Amino acid sequence: MMGERRAAARAVGATKVYGSGAAEVRAIDDVSVEFASGRFTAIMGPSGAGKSTLMHCVAGLDTLSSGQVFIGEIELGTLSDRRLTVLRRERVGFVFQSFNLLPSLSAAENVALPMTLAGTRPDPDWIEHVIDTVGLGDRRGHRPAELSGGQQQRVAVARALAARPDIVFADEPTGNLDSRTGAQILAFLRTAVSELDQTIVMVTHDPVAAGYADTAIFLADGGLSDRVEAPTARTVLDHMSALDAGADLPGRAR
Amino acid sequence: MTRIVLKGLWARKRRLAGSLAAVFLGVSFLAGALVLGDTLNSSIGRFFGQAYAGTDASVRGSTNVGDSPMGERGTIDAGIADRVRRVPGVAVAEPVIDGAGQLLGRDGAAIAVLGPRTAGNWLTDARLNPYHLVEGRAPRADDEVVVNRAVANQGRLRLGDRTAVLTPRRVPVRVVGIAKFGDQDGFGGSSFTAFTVDGARRYVTASPNRISSVSVRAASGVSQAALVGRLRQVVPAGTEVITGTALGEEGMTAVTKGFLQMFRAFLLVFAGVALLVGTFSIYNTFTITVAQRSRESALLRAVGASRRQVLTSVMAEAGAIGLVASVAGVAGGLGFATALEAVFSAGGASLPVGGLVLTVTTVAVAVVVGVLVTLLACLLPAVRASRTPPVAALRETAAERPGASRGRALAGGTLTAGGVILAVVSAAAGNAMVLAGLGAVACLIGMVVLGPVAARPAGMLLGAPLRRVTGVLARRNTTRNPRRVAGAATALMIGIGVVTLFTVLAASSRASIQDTVSRSFGGDLAISTGSSVGGGFEPRLAEDVARLPQIEAAAGMGTGGVRIAGTAVRVRYADPAALTQVLDLGSAARLRPGQLAVTRATAHSHGWRTGTPLPVVFADGTRRTLTVGGTFEAGGPAGDYLLPRTEWTAHDPQPQDTTVLIKLRPGVSTAEGGSAVTRAAAPYAAPAVQSRRDYIDAQASGVNGLLTLVYVMLALAIVIALLGIANTLSLSVHERTRELGLLRAVGATRGQIRSIIRWESLMVALFGTAGGVGLGLLPGWALARAATGGTVAVPVTQLVVIVAIGALAGVLAALRPAHRAGRLEILRAAAAQ
């Protein structure tokens, strides 16, 4: 696991500005960051720091005001909407905090959705394997409305991984779950990185969740403020406290 | 609360645009129909006012054989004019002659004006004469005529041109003057050829001492009533005197009670269909918006709003929409009246439209109906909104119940089945039309109720061939909320249902007419004036044709009005011996003088049989008793009553044939016979010679014109239905913003998103179209059976076209919603609440 790893995705001088004039908000400001291939990166930071914005821009869901982002060696800013869509479909996976699944499709159909949209016939054995891996083998024909929140998130994770994308982005995937269910999901993500060499970038508020990652980076006020390798819940907490103190932000210190 | 309502309306203005449009279009149609009716009423009033403005009294024959006082009357003695002129208080009295006369155009053929083709005398008193010269002078010699400007233009006749008038005898004339009627180029669509009074007596009444009536102008100081009183003292029996004012009113009522009443009813029926379709569109839109707002309503309830307040707020919203759209609709109605007028003119019915008339009643009716329809459509959704439990504010899912209940299936099924049974039974029953109509209404309600039950299986069925992912997703969405699909499709179903109904009815009555005509008509060729009033040719034409070596038999047939047993009816007259050689006359083949023949249906409904004596009154006042000499099949060229020519000719100053039916000798080809007949007809202003096929088709052609008008009217209902589908789709795109965003995030292209919406629209449209065809087909079948007495034609080609139009409608309806769905930004969508 040592040595120079290729970056699965990176941002160079990424800046995103919302609004203009007095209402101008620099959600992220001149952020340069690399997400190494085959590693699990956690993005942390206080609410409003720009975590989601950074992730959306790197994932090609949103466009930058200035700067560049790359998936592999492809610069997203130059792509047409169509090429971008195809790139997302083939090389990027997503897990959102909620509403990850199409209500009219069964769990298995939701997992196969990116491949179906691409017009490729998903390999049923593989889909079955992925669903079994997330422990929903007996629920494959159920509609989202018939699944619990945790089960729905597992289906979402299965979908993100099923297409074997270059990189998976997850925005607070455990935000709505209790700690035990959350732990299952996180363990599952960890396994995907360790055993399948999957690249995962995850936004989280939870130091325990960050503990599953290989690297934790910290954002504050739209800028990169800190970085921890091989974090544990404890080291992350320590960094958070330090940052809070340094930035003089109220509330978080403990 | 008002503020909340207004703010809510403003926030949802885009989503409400669809409801607004549906109400607006429906009300526009209604207001347009009312405006056009009033406008016609007033301009027809003006017309007759002009026609009789200078006439204080008129003396005319007292026998009237038409439906209205304006109907056909016989001639009176010419000497009455002189007698009237000597009455004190009479300033001017002029003999008036009016009859049939076809002016020939530059090309030598009769000028085919749409209205009656009339001829008469030019009144020398400018105040009595409703026409006035715009070019040339009044006629002085018997062969000089003044013609109205419209017919001169149509026949490309100029001052000094020599041509001829068929009265029906061919009279060579020279055009010396061109006249206008008031500010118009003619009276309605009619043509008028005016001779001198002597010329008119010679050619039109065909007798030097007969005239049609006497127009009288009073000396100053003498009232119309006083004048009429004095005139009554001097006129002989068999004549009557009426005031000029009454004459104008007679004309007006004849038009308003007859044509105008039908015309209004016709338009109002379609306005009703448009409003009904609109109601369903609005209902569906409101159902969806209310469901989408259920969390909002629940929040209102949670913070203390009463049910009644929630109900009132939704109804107030509906009322506001209804009011705005209806007021706009009244304005739209003015435009619509103009458009309708253009449609009817293009369809061949030229309407005398002066400035549009917008009455207070029209405004009131349109606005009240528009608002009521909107309120009615919104009542159910509003009640549902008010029932939202406060806890719904905390729940994730919308409160709309997606499924269809068992009770609904049962009720809808029963109603539909009942309707079907009624319709089928009606075929055998006595008052078939009423039963078939009831069956149609029951079917309609039943199918509307059944819609949500049928939507799911229909969606699966329609979507079954779809294999591509976009199609599959569309199918899933369509089957997910059957109520909504049914709601959107209902409007289209009603529109298409009515279209189908009329298509089947029209095809059946056409088939039925063609059937009877081709069964009874045994000839090979025909000469016919078609449906023109006052058109015809000399009876000698049939004799000339019959003498041709290629011809085995030819029979001429004319038409006119009489009273039989007190009722004014149209009769045909012909030589029975000749006619029976080309037409199957049943037991009437050997009709003798002193007899008349009637159709079996007429005989049956009056309880007449062979030998029944019937009192007959002719226009000239003659009363005769004719006995029923035989019966024949209804619906053929011989109409309902047939008189021997010998019984007719004596009572008609201008007997003319409107049809000649011809049978070729064996071995003579149609082409050969046709050209011989054409040559023989040349001296009679070359009326067109039709083949058997053309003649039979032409008998049913009236149906086609009517059907075209019906289609034009119904196109609007279809447009409203389309708006409904587009609106439902837009709302559902809005509602599924997050879902569509997610699809985009995981890799659906904009094209794929658009395609999903298009497929959904197509399925909804096809569902509605299929339902509509089903809805129209069965009652159409029953009504057609009832109307034609058995003949039912199902026009497969037309039905296929209707389905194709429905599908196209679906694609069109999806244009905007699909575009908007494709344009959704992924993140906005994914983040939407």
Ligand SMILES: Nc1ncnc2c1ncn2[C@@H]1O[C@H](COP(=O)(O)OP(=O)(O)OP(=O)(O)O)[C@@H](O)[C@H]1O
């Ligand atoms: N569409 C938008 N328009 C205007 N400002 C926005 C928009 N989206 C985000 N912002 C602003 O950008 C900043 C960063 O937002 P972002 O959602 O990236 O924060 P975050 O770190 O993900 O916060 P949280 O932990 O609460 O999810 C915030 O100040 C936010 O108010």
Ligand SMILES: [Mg+2]
């Ligand atoms: Mg966030």
